[in-house]
Amino acid sequence: MDLALPADAPGPAHTQSRYHIYVQIAMILAIITGVELLLIFLPFPKPLLIGSLVLLSAVKFLFVIFFFMHLRWDRVFCTILFFIGLVLAGGTMWALLNLFSVKDSIPLSFQP
Amino acid sequence: MDAATAILDHPHDPSTATGIPNKKLLLWAFLASDCMFFGTLISTHLVYRQHPPPGNPVATQVFDIELTSFSTFILLMSSLMMALAVNAIQRGKVKSMRASLLTTAFFGLVFLGCQVWEFWHFVYEKNLTITNSIFGSTFFTLTGTHGTHVAIGVLWLLSMYAYSFKKGFSERNAVDVESMGLYWHFVDIVWIVIFTAVYLLEYVYPVASSAH
Numbered sequence: 001m002d003l004a005l006p007a008d009a010p011g012p013a014h015t016q017s018r019y020h021i022y023v024q025i026a027m028i029l030a031i032i033t034g035v036e037l038l039l040i041f042l043p044f045p046k047p048l049l050i051g052s053l054v055l056l057s058a059v060k061f062l063f064v065i066f067f068f069m070h071l072r073w074d075r076v077f078c079t080i081l082f083f084i085g086l087v088l089a090g091g092t093m094w095a096l097l098n099l100f101s102v103k104d105s106i107p108l109s110f111q112p
Numbered sequence: 113m114d115a116a117t118a119i120l121d122h123p124h125d126p127s128t129a130t131g132i133p134n135k136k137l138l139l140w141a142f143l144a145s146d147c148m149f150f151g152t153l154i155s156t157h158l159v160y161r162q163h164p165p166p167g168n169p170v171a172t173q174v175f176d177i178e179l180t181s182f183s184t185f186i187l188l189m190s191s192l193m194m195a196l197a198v199n200a201i202q203r204g205k206v207k208s209m210r211a212s213l214l215t216t217a218f219f220g221l222v223f224l225g226c227q228v229w230e231f232w233h234f235v236y237e238k239n240l241t242i243t244n245s246i247f248g249s250t251f252f253t254l255t256g257t258h259g260t261h262v263a264i265g266v267l268w269l270l271s272m273y274a275y276s277f278k279k280g281f282s283e284r285n286a287v288d289v290e291s292m293g294l295y296w297h298f299v300d301i302v303w304i305v306i307f308t309a310v311y312l313l314e315y316v317y318p319v320a321s322s323a324h
Contacts, residue, residue: 018199026192030185036308037181040315049316057308061301068195069297070290075124075132078140085144089151093158100159110163 025067032056125287139291143298150302153257154309157250161319168247171314174238176230183226184307187262190219191300198293204283210276213289216296217269220262227259251310258306261299268292 036056039049066072071079099105125133197212231252234240242252272292275281 019196022192022195022199026188029188029191033181033184033188033307036312037177040177040312046317050313053308053312053316057304060304064191064297064301064304068191068300069294070198074136075130077130078132078136081137081140082144082147085147088144089147092148093151093155096152096155096159100162106163107165109165 021067025063029060029063032060133287135287135291136294139294143294146298146302150254150258150305153250153254154305157254157310160246160250164319165246168245168319169238169240170318171247172318174234174240175311175314176233177311177315179226179230180307180311183223183230184303186219186222186226187300187303190216190223191297193219194293194296198286198290201283201286201289206276206281209289210273213269213273213276217266217273220266220269220296224259224262224266227255227262231256254306254310258299258302261302265292265296265299268295 036053039052039056042049044052065082071082124131128134128137130137193212193216197209197216200206200208200212234248240248240251242248242256269292272289275288276285
């Protein structure tokens with residue numbers, strides 16, 4: 001079969017820009033990882049540190065799924081499908097953490 | 113849309129009801145289920161660290177955060193190489209794709225090597241095993257499962273590399289490489305969550321160890 005590029009196909013300029021996007025995002029991810037490593041040794045209030053770490057991880061997570069996993073350029077249905085699993089997983093985690101945080105869930109062997 | 117354009121329009125497949133290639137749709141559905149799988153393992157670890165039993169090890173005295181940070185960086189770079197491999201095959205550049213796949217597999221092996229060394233260090237030098245504490249059980253189950261996923265990914269990468277030498281392997285096979293890429297990136301994003309929730313959290317909010 002003839003695989004010659006039709007006139008309206010994405011040209012080299014379009015594909016080249018994605019290469020640079022990937023490299024730039026990889027550098028951003030590396031920098032964010034470095035910032036996370038620095039943050040844990042800083043004498044900031046714990047809620048601020050935890051919030052910052054969660055936020056930075058979420059940023060890394062979203063960069064990877066939307067750019068490296070192409071969700072940004074794919075059909076919306078792929079995003080919906082993945083986020084269904086993500087929401088279910090997040091909801092399960094939230095439920096478990098809350099269930100086991102209550103006083104009645106403290107094991108008898110635990111001595112604060 | 114004519115046949116030539118359809119082949120080059122990688123994200124979309126006009127022959128399917130959703131417009132998404134079936135292989136890719138299957139991978140996304142699998143990854144959605146795998147999210148729930150890792151969600152339960154991570155939440156088990158977080159749940160048990162809330163009320164540590166007597167004798168539970170202090171994580172910051174066990175972890176080697178510098179090594180873990182290095183392995184995190186390696187995994188991120190492997191994700192970059194995987195994205196470049198997919199980009200290459202979508203442009204019909206098979207040799208470039210092969211180089212990127214091999215580099216991705218190499219980085220994956222480096223990551224696995226770091227994990228193996230870390231596990232050996234924990235078991236033989238820090239006396240942390242999967243059976244002698246709840247922390248050990250949840251930690252090794254979670255990171256071991258992730259490591260198994262990485263190992264499967266490396267095998268898949270090497271298989272795809274070998275398969276790329278088959279006669280006729282070309283841009284038409286881009287969806288196969290992309291599907292594999294989805295799996296590899298998923299393994300990376302799971303590690304992003306594990307690195308924060310398991311390792312970094314211990315330094316910010318250490319659990320008070322009970323009397324030994």
